[in-house]
Amino acid sequence: MAGIPRSCRGIILxxxxxxxxxxxxxxxxxxPVRFYYEKNEPVTESDRYAICKQISYHLGxxxxxxxIWDEVLTVRPKTDPALKEFLDICIASCNKHEWHEAAQTDVTVVSKKHGISGMIDRVAADGTFxxxxxxxxxxFGTYAADRLRIAGIALCLEEMTGKEVEGGHVEYIPDGMSRYHAVQPRDRRQLLSTLHTLKGINEGKAPAHPLNAPCNRCKYKVRCEESGGHRLSELL
Structure with a gap:
């Protein structure tokens, strides 16, 4: 994969x-239905993510x-003190493996063609992200959400660098594990399909209820059921 130019950092749209x-x-x-309900609500990161993110700056x-805990409290002063144990667990897991120090962190990537942007957490000296x-x-493998993230970043990088981007790593900090995902055509198809759905929502269109949505823990479950939404498990 081609190296990421430093001029790509901090792009202002x-x-x-x-x-x-x-x-x-x-x-x-x-x-998409939950996103539709919440699209005007602010999204904040969790305390657990803030801890993992801060650890990531020190990998290698x-x-x-x-x-690191002091840094977490500087970033998020109201972090639950009980999560110090979670930080210790993450560090113990990460110490079981060898990590390469990042050459760049928090690199903004953009695709003007597709109108998407994202953030790379860590970029290695060889340009892998x-x-x-x-x-x-x-x-085994990676979550569907993470495959979509990798595909989106790859799409942006290919446009920015003019080089093919085969994939990227997902660093699961609580387990101290890094998994590489090679972007597949199905990932790109899913990305484009999701982008089409999102653009429709932004234009004011109400999305259809997905058959395999994660409804069990959703606070809108009753609201969806009353509107006629069904899960795939209810139809089989």
């Missing part, structure tokens, strides 16, 4: 341009728990 974010695409992919160098997750890893 032109006034008037509405770039949807890769995070928005992930939320739409999970359930000694992980000093007290120092990683995204940081606060979830545990699957026994």
């Amino acid at each position: 032109a006034d008037g341009d509405r770039h949807v974010t890769i995070s928005e695409l992930v939320r739409v992919h999970a359930c 160098s000694p992980l000093v728990a007290d120092a 990683s995204i940081v997750r606060a979830a545990g890893a699957m026994p």
Whole structure:
């Protein structure tokens, strides 16, 4: 993969341009109806993600728990003190593996053609990239949401660098594990389909209820059922 130029860091989008974010695409992919209900609500990161993100800045160098915890509290002063144990668990897991220090962090990527933007968490010296997750890893492979993230970033990078981007790494910090995902045609098809759905929502169109939506823990479950939505499991 081609190296990521430093000029790509901190890109400021032109006034008037509405770039949807890769995070928005992930939320739409999970359930477009829930995204529709919440599209005007602010989205904040969790304390667990803030901890994993802060650890990621130190990967490849000694992980000093007290120092990283101080940084977490500087970023998020109201972080639950009980989560210090979660940080210790993450560090113990990460210390079981060898990590390469990042050459760049928090790199903004943009596709003007498709109107999307995103953020790469870590870029290695050889130009390969990683995204940081606060979830545990699957026994094998990567989650659908993470495959969509990697595909979106790859699409942006290919436009920015003019080079093919085969895939990227997903770093599951709680398990201290990095998984590589090679972008497949199905990932790109899913990305374009989700982008089409999101654009429709932004134009005011109400999305159809997906058959395989994660309804069990959704606060809109009753609302959807009353509107006639059904899950795939209810139809089989």
